Amino acid sequence: MISLIRLAFSNFKFRSLFFRILFLLVLLVVVTVFAVGMLANRYSQNVVKAEVKQSSFQMLEQTRRLMDTILNDVDQITIRLAQNQAFSEAMEAGSNGPSEADVDEIKSYLLDSYVTSPYIESIYAYYAASDQVQSALIGPVKSGETDDTDWLSYYRKMSRTEGKWLVRNYPDENKNLSQTQVTLIRTTPWASSPVKGAIVVNMNQQALFQIPSFRLMRQGEEIWMVSPDSSLAFNSNTGGQVPSDEFAVIQNKLGSDISAFTTDFRGSEFSFTAVSSPYTGWKYVDLIPNSSLYKSSNEIQRFMLILMAISIVIAVLAAFYLTLRIYSPIHSLVQMVNNKKDWKSAVPLRERSEMAMLFSAFISMKEQGAEMESQLKENWPVLQQSFLLQLIHERTKLHEERFAKFEYYQLPVSRNGFFVMVIRIDNYHGYINKYESFDQSLIRYFIAKLAGELSSPLCRSYSLHTESRDVILICNPDKSMDLEAFYEEARALADRILAAVREYLQLTVSIGIGELKLEAGDISASYHEAIEALESRAFKGYGSIAPSWISLDKKPVDHLLIRRLSELKREIVLMIREEPSEKFEDELRRLREVAEGAEGLPFPLIQHAYFQLIIEVFHRSVDLGLPLQSDNELALLQEKLLRLETVDDVVLAAQQYIRETNRRFCAEKRNGPESVAKQILEYIQNNFDKEISLGGIADQLHLDPSYVSRLFKQEISVTFMDYVISLRLEKTKELLKTSEMTVKDIGASVGYANQRSFNRIFKKVEGMTPGEYRDIHAPKKLNQDEIY
CATH class of the missing domain: 3.30.70.270 (Reverse transcriptase/Diguanylate cyclase domain)
Structure with a gap:
């Protein structure tokens, strides 16, 4: 081999042809490797970009559906009040203001709306004829005497009956939660003109915009919720307002439907995807740094560059070796021609060498063709x-x-x-x-x-x-x-x-x-x-x-599954610290019923919904002082859930985690003095059928009512009024099934002197009136004094 290399470099004619073939082989391999590497890198970036764009649209669509449901629920509260007979009579009352009976009924409705929705911070009814404002806690007062008068300027610009969402500054300058709040103004009457009043709802911005599920987003990713007038945006990760200088970067680029664009932001390049809600007018924007998008593709690119470099080096060495092999028979033929004097004298050396090279190349190509055909048959x-x-x-x-x-x-x-x-x-x-x-x-x-x-x-x-x-x-x-x-x-x-x-x-x-x-x-x-x-x-x-030809008849929408799980979550979280009971097990069994009723939805969506339930229980247990079992407990739970392949396994995993959390709470329960919340809970259970109030209980304990309210909700997981209503309705259902008392007497016996309020609250919770409930659930008896 060494002598052959030395001979190649010593013969100028042979060396020139040798290097030409070598250069062509190396060039062919290097260009091919480089082109394949660049195309592979570009393809990987396009695939990543397409996948991220699709996942961004999916996440934005899920966010839009959830927010539309929340905002629509609040909108329905104002529509039902606008259609209420008492409210209509109150607006027609004139300058003297509404009657006491109408005020009481409207106050009861406002209070029910306030305590049952976690997103409502305050709710007012405005009577234009008397220029009075009525809240959930205070009777009608002149609008100038209220703390919040800023909404009046917006109301006076509304010349027809409509519902309008807007974002405005807080009237209280010392408000630490945020400097803005979301307000819905519903002008009334509902089906006629001119405007005679309004219903005003102020939303809790932190509760409305901060959604726990977005804690699982990709690194650096955020979702902004933009007000209908495109004047402000809110960050779903924090619930706070997006700084105006950051929002200004994309404010003029938001379209009316769906848009996607890339621009410089925060010192680097970001990708933005935006969708608009056709129902509420709110816009939702997903933004993620491009460096995060291409993190995996950059790693692939570095790997490809290293692989290309190694391939080129190997290709050069292989090409050099192959060139020597090609010219080995050429060298032998040249020696043979030199030994044949007749050939040497008849044909110049230069021509003899070229003919020998072509002849050798032809033989080599034929041998390689046969070898390739043999390999093709082996790899068939x-x-x-x-x-x-x-x-x-x-x-x-x-x-x-x-x-x-x-x-x-x-x-x-x-x-x-x-x-x-x-x-x-x-x-x-x-x-x-x-x-x-x-x-x-x-x-x-x-x-x-x-x-x-x-x-x-x-x-x-x-x-x-x-x-x-x-x-x-x-x-x-x-x-x-x-x-x-x-x-x-x-x-x-x-x-x-x-x-x-x-x-x-x-x-x-x-x-x-x-x-x-x-x-x-x-x-x-x-x-x-x-x-x-x-x-x-x-x-x-x-x-x-x-x-595949057997189609499903039912196709439930995803927000129905989320809503049912949310209802179960409230019940489960309420009982998570108590001793196990039949009711607790009933709620856990309902987890399976909800999952079975969701057939038709993609299985990954059901996995995600139940993982959200586990997250809520996890965070609630941590808030209540239950120590973590490990630093990555939540990540291990997610990994376990993603390995499961059937709905039964997912439900069983959720039930096991909730039972285990309940068991740990019961095991760590201390024998210390009874907490204030427990005292209140015991007092409510003994006196829920009487006229009791949180203010009266706080006065008796010499504590501030707002402090007692927060303490009760933190310990029991529901508000004071929600807990009182649940106890009263449980007793009501028992009496409807077992007693012969009239509906009015039953309402009075559980603490409702006003039968209309009693009927309205019962129907709102149970979906039917007390009389209808009795007809369905009470056992039928024969009257011995009548002939059938």
């Missing part, structure tokens, strides 16, 4: 698998071209259509922990071969070997079938595969079946249908068969 199964992978991921209208490729890759098929079966290994986390990597591959291969043999009477099948939880079967029926026959045969085949895997391997699989597609270019559509059908496995459990 790999090429077939690559083609099958292309079938399930790429849809095309070039159906005949697909059929030609089937023939090229020696995969015979008929023209009777195609469908895809996805065989998914159940409890995959336990599967990979139980078996070694080699055994896992053998089991997947066995499942594919078993499924292929069982499907042979019905169709040809080609399995796609993947090192994942799914075994994919592309099936081609041997005979033409109508849809009914196909549905029956495909379902029967899935049953046979399911039973055989359970018998031979002692493990369960779930099978998704795609629709029958007549054209080869539509195989990917059948595959995606099978994958989507497997989503129902989360509700059906392990070992299920999911045909």
Whole structure:
């Protein structure tokens, strides 16, 4: 080798040709590696950008739905009051103001609205004829005598009956919570003109805009909620107002529908995505630094650069070695020609060398062609698998071209259509922990071969070997079938595969079946249908068969699931520190009912909703002094929940965590003196049927009423009034079922002297009047004095 290199460098003609070939080989390899590396890096950045954009729209849409629900609930409170008969009579009362009876009923409604909504900070009723303002706690007073008169200027600009959201400064300059507040002004009367008054609702900005679920956002990501007039924005992470200089960067770029743009912000480049609510006019903006978007792609880029450098070095060395090998026979031929004097005298040396080089190159190319053909035959199964992978991921209208490729890759098929079966290994986390990597591959291969043999009477099948939880079967029926026959045969085949895997391997699989597609270019559509059908496995459990043609009748909206879980959360958090009871277990059982009623929603959304419930219980237990079990307790809970594959497992995990938290509270309960909240709780339980008030209890304890209210809510997790109402209604339902007292007498016996207020509160909570409740739940008896 060394002598050959020395000879190459000593012969100028040979050395020149040697370096030309070497340069071309190196250039070809280097350019190819560099181009592939750059294209791969650009593709990875585009993929990351598209995925982040899609996830941003999904998060903004979820935020918009939640905020629309909250704002719509507040809007409905004002609409119901605007339609109330007492309120209409109060506006028509003239300059003397409303009657005492109307004032009491409106005050009761305002108080109920105030105590039942965590987002309402204050609520007023304004009577224009008498220029009086009535709040939830104070009767009608002149508007000039109230602490908050700033809203009047907005009201006077409203010339017709409407509801308008606005953001304004707090009237109290010492307010530390925020310097602005969100206000809804609903002018009245509801269905006529001119304007004779208004209902004014001031929202708790911190509670309204700070949403716990956004603590799981990506690093540096924020969501801004922009007021309808685009004058102010609020940060959902803190609930506070966005500084005006930061908001000004994007204020003029917000469109009326959906927009996405990139701009310099906070000294670096940020991506912004914005959507607008068609119902409330609020806008929602997701912003994330581009450095965070491309963090993973930058790591890929660095890896690609290192790989490119190593590849280039190896390519140069390989090219040099290959060039020497190419010129080895040339050198031998040159020596042979030099030994043949007749050849040497007949043909100049330069020509003889070129002919020998071409002859040697031709032989070398022929040998390499034969070697490549041999390698192609050895790698034919790999090429077939690559083609099958292309079938399930790429849809095309070039159906005949697909059929030609089937023939090229020696995969015979008929023209009777195609469908895809996805065989998914159940409890995959336990599967990979139980078996070694080699055994896992053998089991997947066995499942594919078993499924292929069982499907042979019905169709040809080609399995796609993947090192994942799914075994994919592309099936081609041997005979033409109508849809009914196909549905029956495909379902029967899935049953046979399911039973055989359970018998031979002692493990369960779930099978998704795609629709029958007549054209080869539509195989990917059948595959995606099978994958989507497997989503129902989360509700059906392990070992299920999911045909894609069986559609679900009910499609609940996601906010219904969130609302039901929120109701359960309030009850569970209330009882989390108490000894376990039947009611506590009933609430935990309802977690399963709510999940089962959400069939039709994506399984990841249900996982997220129940993880939010666990987060609420976790934060509540920490607030109440329960020590953490570990520094990353919440992260471990999330990791455990994401490994689960069925709704039953998710519900069971949530129930176990709540029970464990309750057990820890009971174990750490001290025998110290009874707290003020516990004293109040005991007093309410003994006197809830009487006229009791938080102010009277605070006076008796020589404490400030607002302090007692905060202490009670912190300890018991509900407000004073909510707890009193819940006790009264429980007693009411018991009397309606068991006694023969009139509804009026029952209301008076539980503390409601005003029957209209009693009926309204009962219907608001239970969804029906006391009389209707009695008709449904009270046992029917025969009157012995009447003839039926």
